[in-house]
């Protein structure tokens with residue numbers, strides 16, 4: 001499961017070559033008045049994956065047609081855009097992605113109109129910034145400001161929604177602080193990757209992922225055996241896993257350690273059913289809290 005996000009430059013060059021004419025045409029229009037051709041049309045917003053989708057949707061709601069480049073079932077670490085994806089991104093009036101670190105291909109395609117939600121907040125070692133509630137809010141605020149530049153008439157609407165979102169984020173923070181205060185265990189044994197490190201740190205938990213990397217990688221047999229040993233020694237009752245992984249690995253470790261499996265949602269990966277139900281960032285983070293409270297035996 002090595003990261004395959006690096007873009008094939010030849011593919012990119014070929015697509016750009018075929019697009020030269022249309023891009024030259026577009027280059028003369030500055031951002032502020034470019035995106036809309038008809039005042040009756042809703043803004044068309046393309047997002048890379050579910051994290052930017054759900055954060056932007058929180059503030060734009062039904063005032064725009066918002067879509068995702070990666071279909072449900074695809075996660076950003078291993079995503080490699082096809083030529084049709086590159087064209088779609090290049091042509092999109094709005095393309096929101098997380099940042100260059102998580103989605104280097106998006107940065108390469110959209111350098112000039114880079115609407116990275118994480119701009120200004122990525123100067124640290126974390127990849128999964130949205131797992132810090134304050135950063136999730138700042139990412140959403142960045143998107144709000146970007147949208148307001150292009151759609152000044154929506155400014156009061158977007159500001160009002162941003163205020164509501166900030167209140168919801170504050171409620172989430174409070175729920176996490178209270179919910180994770182008194183727990184029997186503070187170690188999160190996670191059959192997955194390094195997605196929840198910052199969340200764990202914020203609430204004084206110890207995150208112990210099977211794969212100690214922000215990228216998706218295969219765990220080594222040594223890592224698996226060490227985790228099994230620790231879980232048995234510490235008499236842990238619950239282990240955690242994430243949505244993008246095949247369930248066999250967690251099932252194997254659960255069987256070896258007589259533990260139960262709980263889900264922690266990275267929100268990077270979404271099923272078709274979850275997408276259809278439009279489960280929000282906030283919903284996923286409450287589900288994570290619920291499962292953490294069960295797994296860590298919090299009062």
Ligand SMILES: [Zn+2]
Nearest residue numbers: 077195214268
């Ligand atoms: Zn990840």
